[in-house]
Amino acid sequence: MxxxxxxxxxxxxxxxxxxxxxxxxxxxxxxxxxxxxxxxxxxxxxxxxxxxxxxxxxxxxxxxxxxxxxxxxxxxxxxxxxxxxxxxxxxxxxxxxxxxxxxxxxxxxxxxxxxxxxxxxxxxxxxxxxxxxxxxxxxxxxxxxxxxxxxxxxxxxxxxxxxxxxxxxxxxxxxxxxxxxxxxxxxxxxxxxxxxxPTAGTLPADGAGVLDTAGFWKLAVEGLPQRVQSVIVVGAGETAGTIVRELALGQDRQATVVAPRATLYSRGESPFENRYYSDPTGWAGLSEADRQEFIRRTDRAVFSQEVQSDLARTTNVSWEPGRVVGARPADSGVVVEVAYGGELRVHRADLVVDATGGxxxxxxxxxxxxxxxxxxxxxxxxxxxxxxxxxxxxxxxxxxxxxxxxxxxxxxxxxxxxxxxxxxxxxxxxxxxxxxxxxxxxxxxxxxxxxxxxxxxxxxxxxxxxxxx
Known part of the structure; x- marks a missing residue:
């Protein structure tokens, strides 16, 4: 040490x-x-x-x-x-x-x-x-x-x-x-x-039906209870991506990702994108709108290509567009309310993980x-x-x-x-x-x-x- x-x-x-x-x-x-x-x-x-x-x-x-x-x-x-x-x-x-x-x-x-x-x-x-x-x-x-x-x-x-x-x-x-x-x-x-x-999620974690990122990984190390077969993961960034991969491939559970956009986008990864990460020369010369879009497309609210490739090997993952606006316990599980396109949809799962980041x-x-x-x-x-x-x-x-x-x-x-x-x-x-x-x-x-x-x-x-x- x-x-x-x-x-x-x-x-x-x-x-x-x-x-x-x-x-x-x-x-x-x-x-x-x-x-x-x-x-x-x-x-x-x-x-x-x-x-x-x-x-x-x-x-x-x-x-x-x-x-x-x-x-x-x-x-x-x-x-x-x-x-x-x-x-x-x-x-x-x-x-x-x-x-x-x-x-x-x-x-x-x-x-x-x-x-x-x-x-x-x-x-x-x-x-x-x-x-x-x-x-x-x-x-x-x-x-x-x-x-x-x-x-x-x-x-x-x-x-x-x-x-x-x-x-x-x-x-x-x-x-x-x-x-x-x-x-x-x-x-x-x-x-x-x-x-x-510290994590600052959309939903208040209760340590039982709703977990934050830290709570999930502590539970994953201990072992998910057998009763937890379906999990809703809130978030579309790499933090959420690694949790979904662990659920679907490491724990063999069903995972539904709730993300604000229409699908789960992958991170842009080519010499053109990577160049600005290694050498930001000229970065300040880009318009602010282009810089924001670049960051959103390559780093925020996207899964890495490696995570996407791993998830392609399983049928345990689905996604739901929208934003989570509420959650409540119900019948030994959790009911989640998702708002999208002016509509409110209700989904049920055994566990909810809020992985929207710190x-x-x-x-x-x-x-x-x-x-x-x-x-x-x-x-x-x-x-x-x-x-x-x-x-x-x-x-x-x-x-x-x-x-x-x-x-x-x-x-x-x-x-x-x-x-x-x-x-x-x-x-x-x-x-x-x-x-x-x-x-x-x-x-x-x-x-x-x-x-x-x-x-x-x-x-x-x-x-x-x-x-x-």
Missing amino acids: SQSAILSPAPVAGPWGPGHRGGAPLLVIGAGPKAIALAVKSSVLRAAGFDVPEVVAVERDCTAANWRAGRGWTNGRQPLGTLPEKDLGFPYDCTTWGDAQDPVTGEIAQRMAGFSWSSHLLGQGAYARWIDRGRPQPSHREWADYLEWAADRAGLRTVTGEVRAAELADGGWELTVDDGTAPVTVRGRGLLVSGPG DPLWFTRLLGPHAQEALRAALGGTATRDRLEHSIDASLAVAGLPAPLHLPNLAALAQGPGFPNLSSLGLLSDRVLASYVPRTRPDDSAAADARTPARATAPGLDPMGAVQR
């Missing part, structure tokens, strides 16, 4: 303030792929001589918890929906840190390759077997093992506990963390929010009064999804805040469709970390040098700063 920082139960007095922010870490809520990608890139850049902050993750469970069985998002056996080659360093274009011909750029790429999916398999002696088997998609459990391996190699430090509050203070962020014994304060110069957050604004409930006020000022009003999506700058942070608040899960519209998911973790880490590197201008006429990140000038500085070892 990754190292955990040893924290005192009292608020930790960090050695940094408005004039000493350079030594404070970048804090990440959640020790998942985004935190690990940042930690890997940070360790590589510091080894190459760049002055970037260390990454500290605050995690209530364990590294890559959402990819493991029993944590509420999978049974661990589901295949990864993204190519494993799109790993923590992808797309391995390190020109953020120098010219393509600069030796340091090649050095960074080579160091990042040491944290790749292939390197993980080589270390296990499993690379040849994977190739010989036709490069199959790893399971979620196997992907979690890869992420934990990379986190350990990069030295990602984690603070164990649940974030209860996040506040702006002294030019940075303060997190109040509940570790189960006493509140702990963790300080950093920036904050990145990762993970899907709440992208969940983090706003953590913000203290100063952070809330600053966010309102930066957005020009109350924090809404639309305002936040339009506010995200090149560093994947909300523009105009006194300390960076990076929100990659809301960055698709403004910065590119790959940032909320696993499609460009290497580029995500470049964008975020580059915003912390000072820019140098050796002379006023060297405009190109002004765009080049500075190398480290104080290698002895403790980047952890605000967290006691």
